[in-house]
Every structure is written in structure tokens, then in C-alpha cells.
Amino acid sequence: MIFDRFLSAFSIVSRIPVKIKFNFDPSRMDFYLPIIGIFPALLGLILSGLYIISVNFIGEHIVLAVIIIMIIQYLCFNLFHLDGLMDTADAFLGSVNKEKRQEILKDSRIGVYGFFAGFAVLALKAALLIPLFKFIQNSAGVIFLYPLIGRFSAALIPCIVPAANSKGLGVLAKDSKVYRCIFGIITSCILWGLITARLWNGSLVHLVIPAVSLVIIAPLTAVFYARLYKRGIGGYTGDTLGAAIETGELLSLAAAFVFLNLPV
Numbered sequence: 001m002i003f004d005r006f007l008s009a010f011s012i013v014s015r016i017p018v019k020i021k022f023n024f025d026p027s028r029m030d031f032y033l034p035i036i037g038i039f040p041a042l043l044g045l046i047l048s049g050l051y052i053i054s055v056n057f058i059g060e061h062i063v064l065a066v067i068i069i070m071i072i073q074y075l076c077f078n079l080f081h082l083d084g085l086m087d088t089a090d091a092f093l094g095s096v097n098k099e100k101r102q103e104i105l106k107d108s109r110i111g112v113y114g115f116f117a118g119f120a121v122l123a124l125k126a127a128l129l130i131p132l133f134k135f136i137q138n139s140a141g142v143i144f145l146y147p148l149i150g151r152f153s154a155a156l157i158p159c160i161v162p163a164a165n166s167k168g169l170g171v172l173a174k175d176s177k178v179y180r181c182i183f184g185i186i187t188s189c190i191l192w193g194l195i196t197a198r199l200w201n202g203s204l205v206h207l208v209i210p211a212v213s214l215v216i217i218a219p220l221t222a223v224f225y226a227r228l229y230k231r232g233i234g235g236y237t238g239d240t241l242g243a244a245i246e247t248g249e250l251l252s253l254a255a256a257f258v259f260l261n262l263p264v
Helices: 002-014 029-037 037-056 062-092 097-104 112-143 148-160 169-173 177-197 206-235 237-261
Strands: none
Touching: 002 029, 002 062, 029 097, 029 148, 029 169, 029 177, 029 237, 037 062, 037 112, 037 148, 037 177, 062 112, 062 148, 062 177, 062 237, 097 148, 097 206, 112 169, 112 177, 112 237, 148 177, 148 206, 148 237, 169 237, 177 206, 206 237
């Protein structure tokens, strides 16, 4: 049952095909969504390690390394979430009524607001990751924590507001519970800590990054999108979750940038 629930959640939020047979059971999306964040985080960790090995030092071709990391992360995991962010921008940045907003969210085409939001998020992520690369060898664990935080943000939303309709992938998370979300993010952070413990050589001050991300950034991101969609169309959709993941990731990276650059 645990195996089925994990693979069900994984198949929903990633583009990696699951070839193993399993019984589809999305009833614990709230628990497994933060845990799945370990996989894009691990991709970033591995790719940055390969970059370091290939050039033997940090400081050369960092922009290229960051772009490659982001491309692979998005191809495997984040394209759906980026689409949710862009749909959200198209639906809520313009002055439209509820019916028109719902039409925009169902439309597969991207408008100017969506394009702008997508470009802005990708550009800001790259702009934050590039200077953070000088800390990769000592603080990779806290830098690549951002995929876990983004998914924790999304997991909390169905606990705050109801689903806007009875169809779509988002409704699969409608029975989410806060305690399972918290248990999921604690489990994922413990697993991530075990994976990256040997890479840590930073200041204890920098451990504030996970605390700020977990206690402040993720809940505030969830509340923001929950309230936005509740007022706009009556509840959350799959696009809400995608937008929260992208925003939570970006804000977590911003927190890492601030705290890792503090003089200690």
C-alpha cells in the first residue's frame, strides 16, 4: 500500500514514466508530495557535483551549469508546475470575472501575463542559483532544499480551501490533512539531511534557512494561493498547486541567498 501511494503521487507530479505495475492510490498525496521533492533536489545535487568534478573548481562556466541543472529539473519534474504558474498569472493578473477566469485556467494557450510570469520565475531562479554556486561544496544541502519547500507549500493548500470542481488532477488531493503534510516534510528533510550530511561545512547560522523556509515561506505561500483561488473561483485547482510549488521554490532560494551571504 505504501509503495502504491508513493508511485501514484510520483506519477502525477513528474514526467518520468513509471514502468512498475502498481495500484493507483493518490490518497496520501499530502504526505508524499514533499518527499518527491527529494528527487529534483537530488538531480541538482548530482549535476552540480559532476560540474565540480569536470572543472575541478567553482568559478568557470557557472551560468552554463545552472542552466543545464534547471533544464533537466524542469524536463523531469517542474514543467507541469510552471504551466500552473503561467495559467495563474493569465487568470488573475487581468481584470476578468469568475467565469472568464475559469475559462482561462482551462485554456492550454499561454497569454502575455503567463509568459511574463514564467520568464520572471526562470530568470530569478537562475539569478539566485548562479551566486549560490560558490557555496555548493559546503552548503549544497540547504541550497537544494528548495524543491522540498515548494512541494510542501502545495501540499498545504488542499488543507486550507476546498477544490474548485470535481474534475482534474488537483481534486485528487482534496482529502489532505495538515498533520500528514507536516509529517511528510519532516520525513523528507530527515532523508535529505542523511543524503547531504557529509557535504555540510557551513556555519550554524545558515541552518536558519530550512527553519525560515519551513515555518514562514511554505505556509505563507500556501495561504496566499489558497486565498487567491478561493476568492477568484471558489477553491483550488491543479494550477494552484503548480503555482505554489514554483513560488515556494523561488522564495526558498531567495532565503538561501540572503542567509548564505550573511557575514559570519
